[in-house]
Each structure stands twice: as structure tokens, then as C-alpha cells.
Amino acid sequence: MTSRDPIVIAGGGVGGLSAALALAQIDRACLVLERAPAFREVGAGLQLAPNACRILRDWGVLELLDGAAVAPQMVRIRRGTDGADLARLSLENSEQRWGAPYLNVHRADLLSALLQQAQKSPLIEIRTDATLTGFIEDERGVAVTYRDNDDFRRAAGEALIGADGLRSVVRSRLLGDENDRPVYTGHTAWRTLLPADGLPEAMRRPASNLWLGDRAHLVHYPLRGGQVVNVVALVEDSWRGDGEAGDFWNNQGDRKFLLNRFRNWTREALDLIGAGDNWLRWPLFDRPPIDPWARGRTAVLGDAAHPMLPYLAQGAAQAIEDARALAGAVKARPKDAAGALAEYSSARKARAGRIQQASRDQGEIYHLSGFKAFARDLVMRASGPDRLLRRQNWIYSA
Numbered sequence: 001m002t003s004r005d006p007i008v009i010a011g012g013g014v015g016g017l018s019a020a021l022a023l024a025q026i027d028r029a030c031l032v033l034e035r036a037p038a039f040r041e042v043g044a045g046l047q048l049a050p051n052a053c054r055i056l057r058d059w060g061v062l063e064l065l066d067g068a069a070v071a072p073q074m075v076r077i078r079r080g081t082d083g084a085d086l087a088r089l090s091l092e093n094s095e096q097r098w099g100a101p102y103l104n105v106h107r108a109d110l111l112s113a114l115l116q117q118a119q120k121s122p123l124i125e126i127r128t129d130a131t132l133t134g135f136i137e138d139e140r141g142v143a144v145t146y147r148d149n150d151d152f153r154r155a156a157g158e159a160l161i162g163a164d165g166l167r168s169v170v171r172s173r174l175l176g177d178e179n180d181r182p183v184y185t186g187h188t189a190w191r192t193l194l195p196a197d198g199l200p201e202a203m204r205r206p207a208s209n210l211w212l213g214d215r216a217h218l219v220h221y222p223l224r225g226g227q228v229v230n231v232v233a234l235v236e237d238s239w240r241g242d243g244e245a246g247d248f249w250n251n252q253g254d255r256k257f258l259l260n261r262f263r264n265w266t267r268e269a270l271d272l273i274g275a276g277d278n279w280l281r282w283p284l285f286d287r288p289p290i291d292p293w294a295r296g297r298t299a300v301l302g303d304a305a306h307p308m309l310p311y312l313a314q315g316a317a318q319a320i321e322d323a324r325a326l327a328g329a330v331k332a333r334p335k336d337a338a339g340a341l342a343e344y345s346s347a348r349k350a351r352a353g354r355i356q357q358a359s360r361d362q363g364e365i366y367h368l369s370g371f372k373a374f375a376r377d378l379v380m381r382a383s384g385p386d387r388l389l390r391r392q393n394w395i396y397s398a
Helices: 014-025 050-058 092-099 107-119 169-175 254-260 267-274 314-333 337-366 368-385 385-390
Strands: 009-011 030-033 045-048 074-079 083-089 103-106 124-127 131-136 141-148 153-156 160-161 183-195 210-212 216-223 228-236 251-252 279-286 298-300
Touching: 009 014, 009 045, 009 141, 009 153, 014 030, 014 107, 014 124, 014 314, 030 050, 030 131, 030 153, 045 107, 045 216, 045 314, 050 092, 050 267, 050 314, 074 124, 103 107, 103 216, 131 169, 160 169, 160 337, 169 298, 210 368, 228 254, 228 267, 251 254, 254 267, 279 368, 298 337, 298 368, 314 337, 368 385
Parallel strands: 009 030, 009 160, 030 124, 074 210, 160 298
Antiparallel strands: 045 103, 074 083, 131 141, 141 153, 183 228, 183 279, 210 216, 216 228, 251 279
């Protein structure tokens, strides 16, 4: 690569800003094109596993989350129908076990920390209200076009990284396959944030809580220094809607549906669901694996390459890992854009693909019913906390 043109990154979310930070650390200039007019507070809570926190600490981002992130003391797994404990997994020795903390954080707070760190770098330029519309490449670089309000503009880059999410323009144009579209999984996530002051003390404790039930499960944990509690109810349903809509993740939901859907669950879980009066419905979509992730001077990253279902809480973490691997490949091949992106693809596709499939499998395990659920619960109790935690080593220790 030459130093004349920046690396263009389509998308200013967690993946895009992570890529910019990683590349700036190896003295590579970046141009981030974010289609939103401004960085808004959207989304809800997410869990940052040690494999993500380790990288964020290296970038100087983790310290910016002090006071916003909550370090859960444990993961508590319960049965939804009666509240019985299936496992209590201590996270208090996360640093010793995996070399980094386990944190719960609001997505907006993570994005704000990434943005704050990116804005410190003279190597990173961020343009908002910039929607990628097309690109072409040759042996000298990549030319991109993007829409800025009603105007169309151009930018030149050494390479193009598509960090533009599930409905990636870069991925679609890279593959040119009309059949490569997001597919509804049959699962929908319902999300709300509750003021912690109005909840029982047990709901406000620094813990990640997981309740398992028939074709549904419930997750809740405190955020923002314990001021709010993030609640996610994931259900199998027959949602039908506009999967192409830009705000498909931001549809208002009816609390009565959830209360009816969880009517056979313990009163403690129902009271938590009933406390939320602003539920957002997020239908979960998936896409098949893409191989390779790169062609010539163009590559994809994060959800554009491997959309993650939330059942292992690895969506943000895998985008962050992608960014680190991308920078490593560019550093190793500073004058060979296509070679660097091919190396990046080769380094990441197996691990990300394995975690993508494991996330799908975990969702099925969470939603078992009848005898299969009974057997799952027996295995969890018999395994013990240490063995259950060791099963995450291959993810968290990387």
C-alpha cells in the first residue's frame, strides 16, 4: 500500500470504529463513512466478554468505560417456570482466568468511547450522513461514491472495508448474489431499559441473569453504574414484517404479548416483564457464511461478514477481533492491499464461523422443552460451575 490515500471504512458502528482505531495504531490513515446524520444513542445493553475487553484495553478504550460499564460478579442461570437455580458461575476472577474483565455496557456507551478515542487520532476522519452507494477498484486503489444529503460525492482509498452491518452494501456488491439476503430466524428479541430504583434488590445486583424456558428465554443485568437494568426477552414466534426496513430492530412492541407469552413463568420473571412499558421488538436475522471475506482491495467485517445471533453475546466482540486481525494483516503487508485483505480473511473466517454456528446452537439449547429441557438442566447441574466456565475458554482466552 502507499500512504497517499486512506483506507475507506463503510460504517461507523462498533466494527467500523474498531477498525479505524486498530489501523490508526499502525499509522494507517482511515476515512469512516457513517450513513447516520449523527451518532445517536440507539440499541440497548451488550455483554463484553474478556476476548473483547482485552483488545479494548490495548486501544485505551476500556478506561473510558469506567463508571458506565458494570462488572457482573456472576452469571446466574435459572429455570423460567419455577425460578430454580441451574448454575451460578462466578466471574469475579475473570482477570485471572481469561486475562481481562467481563463487562456489561450500553451499546451507546461503548460507541461513545470508541468515537471519543477515534476523534483523538489525526489519522481518522469521520464523515456522517454519508451513505455508500457504490465502488470500483483497480490496481491503484478503490474509488467509492456516497450520498451526502442530496449530493453525491466521491472518495479514493487504498482499500475498502465494509463494516456496514447485516444489510451490507459492500457485501451485496462484492458477491453479486441476489439469493444472499438476510433470513428471519423465527426468533425475536424484545428489549427494554428499566430504572433500577423501582426494582427489587435482587434485580439490581451486579450479575448477568439468564432464565431458560420453552422456546423462550429471559436475560437481565444492570448497566450505567447500576442506574438502569437491561432486560431482553427472546422468543420464537411467527413475526412477519419488512425485513429490509432500516429500523427493523426498533419496532414498538405490546407488553401484553410478552405477559401472555411468559404466563407460565414464575411471578418474579413476570413482574420484571410487567415493569417495562416501552418494549422494542427486534426480529433476529441471519445470513449464510461468506467465503472469502475479501476480493481484491475490498473486504467485509463484523455483521457484514458473520452476523451473530445473541446467544453467546459475541456480536460486538467478534467485530472487535476482526478489527485487530485486519490491522495485523495490513501491518504485515503494508504495500500489498489485496494480499493483506486475503490474509485477514484467512485468519478470521474459521474462528468467526465457528462462533457464529455455536451461537445458533446455543439458542436451540436455551429454548429446549419437555424431556430435552429436563436433560439439559440435569447436565448443567451435574457439570458444576468450573466445568461450565471452562467451556468458554476457547472463546474468551483468544
